[in-house]
Amino acid sequence: MxxxxxxxxxxxxxxxxxxxxxxxxxxxxxxxxxxxxxxxxxxxxxxxxxxxxxxxxxxxxxxxxxxxxxxxxxxxxxxxxxxxxxxxxxxxxxxxxxxxxxxxxxxxxxxxxxxxxxxxxxxxxxxxxxxxxxxxxxxxxxxxxxxxxxxxxxxxxxxxxxxxxxxxxxxxxxxxxLIRDDMRRGMLYELDQTIQRLLTQLGSTEDTVALTNHYHNLLRQWAQT
The missing domain is CATH 2.60.120.620 (q2cbj1_9rhob like domain)
Structure with a gap:
């Protein structure tokens, strides 16, 4: 990507x-x-x-x-x-x-x-x-x-x-x-950009908070520090 x-x-x-x-x-x-x-x-x-x-x-x-x-x-x-x-x-x-x-x-x-x-x-x-x-x-x-x-x-x-x-x-x-694998890094980027667009359109809702939670859980699972 x-x-x-x-x-x-x-x-x-x-x-x-x-x-x-x-x-x-x-x-x-x-x-x-x-x-x-x-x-x-x-x-x-x-x-x-x-x-x-x-x-x-x-x-x-x-x-x-x-x-x-x-x-x-x-x-x-x-x-x-x-x-x-x-x-x-x-x-x-x-x-x-x-x-x-x-x-x-x-x-x-x-x-x-x-x-x-x-x-x-x-x-x-x-x-x-x-x-x-x-x-x-x-x-x-x-x-x-x-x-x-x-x-x-x-x-x-x-x-x-x-x-x-x-x-x-x-x-x-x-x-x-933080993410060695290009595919995982690309997935996180696309998810983050989707969250940012939804926040702009809808503000903070239960759904945007849930997606943000998934993003950080994936980052926590995959990140190497």
Whole structure:
């Protein structure tokens, strides 16, 4: 299951981040990839230890943690500090799968259940650069407005097509969810969204309270903390 979350970043913050990234020093993306990924990865990344990368990563992590759609969909337990990449001049990232385990800043390990890409460039400013995600339902090409985010299971094969004009800037990160299984996570998301719609339409009733009770009992049954 994939989710498009519009307007994660407002215009003011988006413009400020874009301005910072346009002036940033970038390194070869091969600096942060394993041997298998090195055969298909051609891009640049913001050095993760740079003050700019750390400041922007903190801001974006705080922003997504307070986004109701992201929280409902991903049910985050741990969020790896967001990273930043840049594609231009034919750069691309061939078909690959993300590593299953990542290291948090404190040295502990986290499981990558959910992948997220936050688009930071206006889609009209570059050609190509679509994120292509392959899952059990088919192949999906994603190219979103700046400030929008796509969230999808980290188990999915995916690639970034060559950027043939302009530059594609994005932030990307992984989340360990309270719910390891994608199907269960999707069920809880759909149930939560149904409850929210009913609360808006009907207010708090015996039925909405009962559904909320079922949601939390399922979360209690399935969650891993």
């Amino acid at each position: 994939m989710l498009h979350i519009p307007g994660v970043l407002g215009p003011e913050r988006l413009q400020a981040i874009q301005a910072h990234l346009q002036q940033a020093d970038w390194e070869d993306g091969l600096a942060t990839v394993g041997a298998l990924g090195a055969t298909v990865k051609r891009n640049r990344q913001l050095p993760r230890q740079s003050p700019l990368a750390q400041a922007l990563a903190h801001e974006i992590a705080q922003t997504v943690r307070s986004n109701p759609q992201f929280v409902s969909f991903a049910l985050p337990l741990h969020i790896l500090p967001p990273l930043f990449n840049r594609y231009e001049g034919g750069e691309n990232y061939g078909l690959h799968v993300d590593g299953s385990i990542r290291q948090l800043p404190d040295g502990s390990a986290m499981r990558t259940d959910v992948s997220s890409t936050l688009f930071l460039s206006d889609p009209d400013s570059y050609e190509g650069g679509e994120l292509v995600v392959v899952d059990t339902y088919g192949t999906h090409e994603v190219k979103l407005p700046a400030g929008d985010m796509i969230v999808y299971p980290a188990t999915s094969l995916h690639q970034v097509l060559p950027v043939t004009r302009g530059a594609r800037l994005a932030s990307f990160f992984w989340t360990q969810s």
